[in-house]
Amino acid sequence: MKSANPNLAQAAVSLDPDDWEQFRALGHRMLDDMVDYLQTVRDRPVWESPPDTARRALQAGLPRESSSIEDVYELFRKNILPYPTGNIHPRFWGWVMGTGTPIGMLSDLLASAMNCHVAGYDQAATLVERQVTGWLAEMLDFPSAASGLLVSGGTVANLIGVATARNQLTGTNVRQVGVNPSDTGKLTIYGSSATHGWAERSCDLLGLGSDGFRKVPVDRHHRIQIDELVRILREDRRRGYRPLCIVGNAGTVAIGATDDLNALADLAAAESLWFHVDGAFGALAKLSPKYRHLVDGLERADSLAFDLHKWGYLQYETGAILIRDAKRHEEAFSFAPSYLENFTGGISVDPTEFASRGIQLSRAFRALRVWMNVSVYGANKLGAAIERNIEDSQYLSSQIDAHPGLELLAPAAMNVVCFRVAPAGRTEAELDALNMRVLVRIQESGIAVPSSARIDGRFAIRVAHTNHRTIRADFDVLLASVLEIATQILHAETAG
């Protein structure tokens, strides 16, 4: 007799549920729970360190036998769900972490059910990634013929940009023969001292050595000093180095500063160098008609790296790279092994289309979350949210400026505000120590999570605002709490 459920015959080894209806009911409950979780996020502490019970539970050894999904879900609810980094909360502004969107959550469920392998192939997921990389190019004023790829994040996106420069401009077939400074001279990349750490890591990985990243000093607004860049470039050429690429920043990690990208584009063209822009979060300012001028010139880059899991508000991991010249991109990463042969029919039509633009062969369907998010919200609404973040950062900055006990440590260039509590009569070392304690205490209070930066050596409490849930009153809460905690610390000091 034929079984109604073909899996029943092999129930002992099937990884599908024995009872789909029970599975469906639990799935519905999980979805309800997660919608509640998002809806009530404001009612919980921003962050809480996992207690010993959770730590112990998460050190349990390998389960050899099966458990029910209901029991495992309970473990998740008890030991995992309550202890996130906190970046979905309206008062989280640490590092540059995105908030995620409810649409992103749902699209991850759909993408996970489909579980497409997006190296290429003739499938809808490939069409979606092509479509969304086209949309991203349009958002950022890149030509429609540019080549795009979604990656895990800004670090990998930037690596791909500068790897394309290396593979194109060394003058030897570096992909085959490797980097040999005695043939080419020392290969070098130029960017400001405010550039994120991806640059040195990339130089290290690309065989240039981390000191192949030549750090150029910044001005008082943290923008690269172009005359210094020119001087260092000339000096390096004289020494026999082989400069490959200039890196511009659209939003530096510490304070959100943007280099003079037009001047860098001109210089790169005059010096026959690749122009790469790290727009990890800043690039998305292009979506705001009012503030797009802040990142003027990024559209002239040969390669542009940015993240949608920062100011695109999307879930991790969603980074992207755009490369103006699609042919150069493909030459830098083409990949066509015999086991991935290209046919004119069947599924293997261009099976490595995206694998030939980066370093991953197996790739997830992250394009779906971009597609759903942009389709549902529309580029204008995303731009309006970015505009609000910038104006709320200006509000925070003006509140700090107006308070005698607080001090701005850098101009709020875009959406990053660096400040400190500054009671009179304290040395720099005392102010650093006080502000460090305030930062840790405010994080531990669960009220808000800013992070830190060193601005010209001084310890700053840093707010990087890419949070679509924040309202201005949240910044009032932040400042009131910072001042209250500082007062408590200072009182305890005098009392002690």
Ligand SMILES: Cc1ncc(COP(=O)(O)O)c(C=O)c1O
């Ligand atoms: C300016 C900048 N570039 C690059 C990165 C690295 O991006 P990711 O963490 O997505 O790898 C960051 C991360 O915060 C950043 O702020």
